[in-house]
Amino acid sequence: MMGPTTSDVHPTMAVKIFSAGVAACVADAITFPLDTAKVRLQIQGECQTSSAIRYKGVLGTITTLARTEGPMKLYGGLPAGLQRQISSASLRIGLYDTCQEFFATGKETSLGSKISAGLTxxxxxxFIGQPTEVVKVRLQAQSHLHGLKPRYTGTYNAYRIIATTEGLTGLWKGTTLNLLRSIIINCTELVTYDLMKEALVKNKLLADDVPCHVMSAIIAGFCATVLSSPVDVVKTRFINSPPGQYTSMPNCAMTMLTKEGPSAFFKGLVPAFLRLGSWNVVMFVCFEQLKRELTRSRQTVDCAT
Incomplete structure (x- = not known):
């Protein structure tokens, strides 16, 4: 009697979570300079001093950062970024299918169940990964130029100083904004990717393989970037701000609006898309391939035993 084919064997939840975590870390390591450029462009405008460096465009920001603060500054906060992917991306992506099945009312999953899974x-x-987000943003934003003393010397130093000077709640600063941003990105990103892949495969435009995954990931990244940009900019500004600069998140948004105008909410949009779009491509392709290979290995072991 023949055993099931690879396509018949569904990956376990553990395989999905592990694959999502590894794929997210690979994507983060590759696209991190774009994320740093996005953060620097988003906080630009807070410091109005004449000596402040003005960043122009994605490439201009990256080259200016590398020239003035050194190439390694582009990877400032990477350890916290990888910790964020391990603690949060592995769950939000790895548990998506399982949650989708939980919310499904019949054999086929509806759009409502996909959105509910993305929200959950x-x-x-x-809530799990917020401290890593706070540390990552602050390390990316800090500069040693113009005699400024860095607030933190490293990742674990940042965790310690934030916890001791701002309390444990400081590590969860901006959770509401990040929750809203994550819900927008997660729902848009995962649901759009899911729907696009499904449509391309069902209509036989592309097979369920790398070209299909790349196309779906790019479209998902674009939609998620545009919808989440205003929340993302306010979140970055609020998280990076020292105690007392803004009285609340709405105050941060109103300060941006009155001082810099509506366009401030879309600062860093191009690097945000380049980063999220390329991050999606690397992550989803790695995720799909790793998930497939681990499932195939598990099937081989099961057949051997």
Whole structure:
């Protein structure tokens, strides 16, 4: 009697979570300079001093950062970024299918169940991974230029200083905004990717393989970037701000609006898309391939035993 084919064997939840975590770390390591450029462009405008460096465009920001602060500054906060992917991305992506099945009312999953799954996994991921987000943003934003003393010397130093000077709540600063951002990105990203892949395969435009995954990931990244940009900019500004600069998140948004105008909410949009779009491509392709290979290995072991 023949055993099931690879396509008949579904990956376990553990395989999905592990694959999502590894794929997210690979994607983060590759696209991190774009994320750093996005953060620097988003906080630009807070410091109005004449000596402040003005960043122009994605490439201009990256080259200016590398020239003035050294190439390694582009990877400032990477350890916290990888910790964020391990603690949150692995759950929000790895648990998506399982949550989708939980919310499904029949054999076929509806759009409502996809959105509900995205909301749930996105919320869980934020509460677990918020401290890593706070540390990552602050390390990316800090500069040693113009005699400024860095607030933190490294990742674990940042965790310690934030916890001791701002309390444990400081590590969860901006959780509400990040929760809103994560829900928007998670729902848009995962649901759009899911729907696009399904449509391309069902209509026989592309097979369920790398070209299909790349196309779906790019479209998902674009939709998620545009919808989440205003929340993302306010979140970055609020998380990076020292105690007392803004009285609340709405105050941060109103300060941006009155001082810099509506366009401030879309600062860093191009690097945000380049980063999220390329992050999606690397992550989803790695995720799908790793998940497939681990499932195939598990099937081989099961057949051997």
């Amino acid at each position: 996994t996105g919320a869980v991921a934020v």
